[in-house]
Amino acid sequence: MSAPSELIRGLPKAELHLHIEGTLEPEMMLEFARRNGVKLRFGSVEALRAAYDFRNLQQFLDLYYQATAVLRERRDFYDLTWAYLEKAKRQTILHAEIFFDPQAHTRRGVPFADVVGGIHDALRDAKRQLGLSSKLILCFLRDLDADDAMAVLDEALAYKDRIVAVGLDSAEVGNPPAKFRDVFAHARREGFLTVAHAGEEGPAAYVREAIDALHVSRIDHGNRSLDDDALVARLATARIPLTLCPLSNLRLRVVDDLANHPLRRMLQKGLVVTVNSDDPAYFGGYVNENYAAIQAALRLTREELFALARNSFEASFLDPESKRALIDRLDAYSAAH
Ligand code: ADE
Numbered sequence: 001m002s003a004p005s006e007l008i009r010g011l012p013k014a015e016l017h018l019h020i021e022g023t024l025e026p027e028m029m030l031e032f033a034r035r036n037g038v039k040l041r042f043g044s045v046e047a048l049r050a051a052y053d054f055r056n057l058q059q060f061l062d063l064y065y066q067a068t069a070v071l072r073e074r075r076d077f078y079d080l081t082w083a084y085l086e087k088a089k090r091q092t093i094l095h096a097e098i099f100f101d102p103q104a105h106t107r108r109g110v111p112f113a114d115v116v117g118g119i120h121d122a123l124r125d126a127k128r129q130l131g132l133s134s135k136l137i138l139c140f141l142r143d144l145d146a147d148d149a150m151a152v153l154d155e156a157l158a159y160k161d162r163i164v165a166v167g168l169d170s171a172e173v174g175n176p177p178a179k180f181r182d183v184f185a186h187a188r189r190e191g192f193l194t195v196a197h198a199g200e201e202g203p204a205a206y207v208r209e210a211i212d213a214l215h216v217s218r219i220d221h222g223n224r225s226l227d228d229d230a231l232v233a234r235l236a237t238a239r240i241p242l243t244l245c246p247l248s249n250l251r252l253r254v255v256d257d258l259a260n261h262p263l264r265r266m267l268q269k270g271l272v273v274t275v276n277s278d279d280p281a282y283f284g285g286y287v288n289e290n291y292a293a294i295q296a297a298l299r300l301t302r303e304e305l306f307a308l309a310r311n312s313f314e315a316s317f318l319d320p321e322s323k324r325a326l327i328d329r330l331d332a333y334s335a336a337h
């Protein structure tokens with residue numbers, strides 16, 4: 001895999017598709033297991049890395065949920081989030097919008113307040129100490145019932161000041177967006193923005209449904225959108241962004257080869273696409289490695305790289321002035337390089 005160039009490493013950018021549980025590096029997993037007295041199926045970093053050979057999304061999810069068992073205390077969520085933010089800072093991420101999966105924790109008896117509290121404190125400290133801004137997005141596990149999601153949403157209402165949006169993740173096929181129509185309607189009435197994973201393994205029809213039934217502001221992945229020309233035209237006209245994750249797509253076999261990744265075709269069709277890392281501890285790279293891999297595979301031009309970074313700010317949930325300030329930094333970087 002090509003190492004990120006100096007241009008990519010210094011490129012000001014936002015990350016918009018990042019599961020905080022997906023940043024749990026093997027070393028951290030073993031350390032948390034030790035300090036919390038949790039038994040893991042894997043005894044070493046090597047054994048863990050060897051298990052990261054996934055045939056599809058479900059195989060990955062099975063391991064990902066098992067690994068969350070080491071996250072027990074509020075400080076685990078703080079340490080996990082802080083470690084990601086330090087890495088993000090080193091990768092010139094100026095702003096991060098971070099998913100978390102509360103149901104993966106509350107179903108093991110971890111209080112919702114500890115999950116949100118630990119993550120939030122790290123985000124607050126990163127703003128002060130690293131100058132890195134962020135937003136938090138609560139994801140519902142779509143393979144669980146809508147009633148379950150509604151109960152989580154009720155719990156989240158007390159944390160409205162800390163959570164900007166709700167999303168939808170986990171096993172996609174057989175769990176269409178419309179299953180969560182009422183939950184998302186309630187969330188929107190309560191002032192949350194909405195996003196959803198769609199068109200990762202599922203069909204273009206799920207992308208359509210996420211827009212029509214859930215009124216999402218962004219689509220996470222959305223690879224399969226290209227199967228439907230009318231949908232592509234709609235995504236382009238409405239400027240609904242797609243948060244693409246190239247290395248994730250490769251490792252979960254959503255694409256057979258990065259040379260066949262839809263990113264370039266999407267750019268050419270006028271879609272607002274961004275580059276993100278999804279679950280970097282499992283897929284072999286953080287955001288800069290994703291930029292480097294997709295640039296090498298598709299021979300992206302300098303202009304295309306800058307367009308992707310610009311899209312990342314434009315597609316964010318920042319207010320217009322904050323977006324402007326970050327895009328100005330990108331423009332200054334462009335002028336200097
Ligand atoms: N949860 C964590 N990563 C995910 C992905 N790539 N797709 C769906 N759910 C996820």
Ligand code: ZN
Pocket residue numbers: 017019169197220278
């Ligand atoms: Zn994801």
